Amino acid sequence: MMSDGNLDLPEILTGEHFTTGNHATAEGALAVGCKFFGGYPITPSSEIAEHMALRLPRVNGHFVQFEDELASIIGILGARWGGYKSMTATSGPGYSLMVENIGLGMMTETPCVIINVQRGGPSTGLPTLVGQQDIMQTKWGAHGDFEPIVLCPSSVQECFELAVQAFNYAEQYRLPVTVLMDEILGHMSEKLIIPDRSKIKRVNTKKPNVPPEEYLPYKPDKDLVPPMAIAGDGYNIMVTGLTHDERGYPVLNVETQEKLVRRINDKIRKNKDKIIILEEYMLDDAEIAILSFGSVARAAKGAVNRAREKGIKAGLLRLVTIWPFPDERIEALANQVKTILVPEINYGQITREVERTTHGKTNVKGLFKMGAIHNPQEILSEIEKCT
Amino acid sequence: MVEEDRELIESHEHPLDGYLREGRIPHIFCPGCSLGSITNVIIEAIIEAGLDPKKISVVSGIGCTGRISGYLNYDSFHTTHGRSIPFAIGLSITDPERKVIVISGDGDLFAIGASHFIHAARRNADITVICVNNFNYGMTGGQVGPTSYMGQVQTTAPYGFNEESFNLPHLATTCGAVYVARWTALDVRRIKDSFVEAFKKKGFSFVEVLGSCPTTFGRRNQLAEGKKILQHFADHTVLKHDVDPKETKIEKNGPLIVGKFVDIEDKPTLTDNLLAIQRISQASDKKS
Numbered sequence: 130m131m132s133d134g135n136l137d138l139p140e141i142l143t144g145e146h147f148t149t150g151n152h153a154t155a156e157g158a159l160a161v162g163c164k165f166f167g168g169y170p171i172t173p174s175s176e177i178a179e180h181m182a183l184r185l186p187r188v189n190g191h192f193v194q195f196e197d198e199l200a201s202i203i204g205i206l207g208a209r210w211g212g213y214k215s216m217t218a219t220s221g222p223g224y225s226l227m228v229e230n231i232g233l234g235m236m237t238e239t240p241c242v243i244i245n246v247q248r249g250g251p252s253t254g255l256p257t258l259v260g261q262q263d264i265m266q267t268k269w270g271a272h273g274d275f276e277p278i279v280l281c282p283s284s285v286q287e288c289f290e291l292a293v294q295a296f297n298y299a300e301q302y303r304l305p306v307t308v309l310m311d312e313i314l315g316h317m318s319e320k321l322i323i324p325d326r327s328k329i330k331r332v333n334t335k336k337p338n339v340p341p342e343e344y345l346p347y348k349p350d351k352d353l354v355p356p357m358a359i360a361g362d363g364y365n366i367m368v369t370g371l372t373h374d375e376r377g378y379p380v381l382n383v384e385t386q387e388k389l390v391r392r393i394n395d396k397i398r399k400n401k402d403k404i405i406i407l408e409e410y411m412l413d414d415a416e417i418a419i420l421s422f423g424s425v426a427r428a429a430k431g432a433v434n435r436a437r438e439k440g441i442k443a444g445l446l447r448l449v450t451i452w453p454f455p456d457e458r459i460e461a462l463a464n465q466v467k468t469i470l471v472p473e474i475n476y477g478q479i480t481r482e483v484e485r486t487t488h489g490k491t492n493v494k495g496l497f498k499m500g501a502i503h504n505p506q507e508i509l510s511e512i513e514k515c516t
Numbered sequence: 517m518v519e520e521d522r523e524l525i526e527s528h529e530h531p532l533d534g535y536l537r538e539g540r541i542p543h544i545f546c547p548g549c550s551l552g553s554i555t556n557v558i559i560e561a562i563i564e565a566g567l568d569p570k571k572i573s574v575v576s577g578i579g580c581t582g583r584i585s586g587y588l589n590y591d592s593f594h595t596t597h598g599r600s601i602p603f604a605i606g607l608s609i610t611d612p613e614r615k616v617i618v619i620s621g622d623g624d625l626f627a628i629g630a631s632h633f634i635h636a637a638r639r640n641a642d643i644t645v646i647c648v649n650n651f652n653y654g655m656t657g658g659q660v661g662p663t664s665y666m667g668q669v670q671t672t673a674p675y676g677f678n679e680e681s682f683n684l685p686h687l688a689t690t691c692g693a694v695y696v697a698r699w700t701a702l703d704v705r706r707i708k709d710s711f712v713e714a715f716k717k718k719g720f721s722f723v724e725v726l727g728s729c730p731t732t733f734g735r736r737n738q739l740a741e742g743k744k745i746l747q748h749f750a751d752h753t754v755l756k757h758d759v760d761p762k763e764t765k766i767e768k769n770g771p772l773i774v775g776k777f778v779d780i781e782d783k784p785t786l787t788d789n790l791l792a793i794q795r796i797s798q799a800s801d802k803k804s
Contacts, residue, residue: 136797167606185798191609191790196635203595207575207606210593211614215606233596360573360607361614362592367537368596369588378553379586379594455589 143451146321150288150314151176157292164190164213167204172256173312174246177218197224232271240299245314249500258500259312264478276397279280279452283426285319297332313424345375353396356487408447415444418466422448456486463487468515472496518646534557547744550701562710575604575622581648598629622649623661637691640784644714644721650729658732666683667768671734688722694776695721700749
């Protein structure tokens with residue numbers, strides 16, 4: 130039913146479907162109220178743009194295929210200030226082009242969602258093969274200090290759910306949120322259940338409750354997030370990528386920089402317990418833990434099951450939220466298990482974070498692979514080596 | 517001086533108070549720079565065009581001209597270098613009644629942001645783009661830009677610039693703009709008239725204003741004061757409405773051809789086309 134180019138899909142899609150991660154992501158965005166998609170074609174994410182081009186006009190939304198990824202990201206920032214929940218989708222090379230304006234989104238506290246369907250890099254790399262190589266790009270890509278929120282699904286169902294969650298975090302904390310998918314998830318088909326619209330949580334930014342003459346656009350509430358007036362609300366907002374005070378005016382001095390940069394980081398740091406989502410599988414008595422994320426976590430779970438069949442006490446910690454990183458949970462795990470195995474489709478990006486957070490309290494071993502997902506048997510072999 | 521004017525001056529009030537953001541003045545513009553008077557003209561044109569202030573958004577990129585958005589007391593957005601136009605497109609399509617005005621410089625719009633200008637004109641995005649062309653990068657200290665002319669001396673062309681420049685009205689026309697005009701900073705009355713026409717126009721309108729930059733352009737090109745640049749404009753301006761924009765290229769000591777070159781009616785805008793797609797997608801028989 131959700132096959133390419135079906136012009137007769139109902140406006141609101143619910144129920145059971147057999148579809149791809151890319152289509153599920155697009156449907157998740159629609160379900161949570163996305164009204165604008167600005168994008169540029171890139172493998173392996175293009176089906177998201179295609180599905181949004183098909184579906185958005187049906188729900189009175191707009192789709193624009195821009196001239197490049199720079200225009201795409203800044204176009205969605207503009208649309209959000211115009212009042213539309215907005216997103217774009219890309220892959221590694223496109224994300225690289227977007228990072229400067231993701232920084233603008235962080236600085237201007239603009240809610241929006243970026244889907245990155247990862248492929249192999251660096252550079253043009255492997256357009257049609259899987260990668261998990263943009264972990265650090267999403268954290269450190271743009272210049273300056275900011276705390277991103279990055280979510281990482283590992284099933285088609287979760288692609289839908291995390292697209293919803295990404296918009297809700299973006300609106301609640303006012304920042305661009307990235308969903309790190311990968312080529313396997315994007316192109317893989319499995320069951321998707323879309324709940325009734327009434328069951329889907331929709332978060333919207335706080336609106337100012339003071340008249341324009343009293344409104345300070347960048348004065349935060351206790352949660353460190355400022356209420357957001359948009360264009361046309363009558364507040365004559367000023368929005369700039371320059372360091373700004375609570376009025377939104379550029380003030381280029383140390384005091385303003387201290388206050389602003391600390392706040393846009395702290396609003397995430399201090400709320401990270403509410404943001405971090407983890408899946409724990411058979412960890413209670415585990416002596417060996419696999420720490421995994423994305424499509425690889427599926428193979429890791431298979432390896433844990435096989436290990437348990439052999440009487441090995443293995444368990445899985447799956448990162449659903451990649452950033453902010455769950456330092457405390459991993460540190461606690463390090464006190465419990467003898468080894469943490471980290472299979473990832475890159476050369477050690479998350480492994481290095483796990484080493485950082487475990488402070489040498491346990492063995493950390495990365496299982497790196499380039500351009501392909503791990504076979505459960507490969508992970509099992511490594512588990513067996515650790516016993 | 518009439519008594520009312522004297523009272524106004526002595527009160528330290530400005531007739532356009534309220535249209536400028538409180539607490540943002542004094543501005544950062546150099547003595548002799550034309551950006552102050554252009555800011556003034558923008559406000560006067562907004563008033564004369566009768567636009568609803570709530571429906572106005574002003575967007576700019578980076579550079580001296582890019583700072584104008586932050587002085588205006590409307591919803592204003594100071595974006596990244598070169599990216600004002602796609603930001604403006606995002607804003608404009610969310611409300612067909614919104615008037616989105618992009619104000620930026622020649623380097624921002626036609627070097628780093630050139631492709632966005634080309635495509636926005638092609639799509640007939642419903643925005644007005646005002647480019648203040650001062651022939652160089654002022655804020656970064658006077659480097660050459662895409663509108664610098666052959667023989668112009670700047671910090672990155674110490675032996676004289678030896679590349680061809682963009683002819684902006686020609687570029688805008690070729691790419692599909694529905695309104696194209698050029699004036700010098702001296703032509704304040706005509707700039708205002710053009711701004712009013714552009715603001716009232718649906719679709720992609722473009723006005724180039726040749727601006728005076730004594731500090732980083734004039735100083736190196738025998739025009740070291742604002743009034744010398746304006747005198748140069750006065751001496752070289754040739755008014756030619758409706759001339760083929762191909763003929764409006766600027767060369768060293770050549771004529772500065774100004775006027776309204778393009779004014780097309782009723783071309784569907786990007787927003788019109790997006791709304792049409794909505795109607796088609798929602799029709800029961802989509803094949804029709």
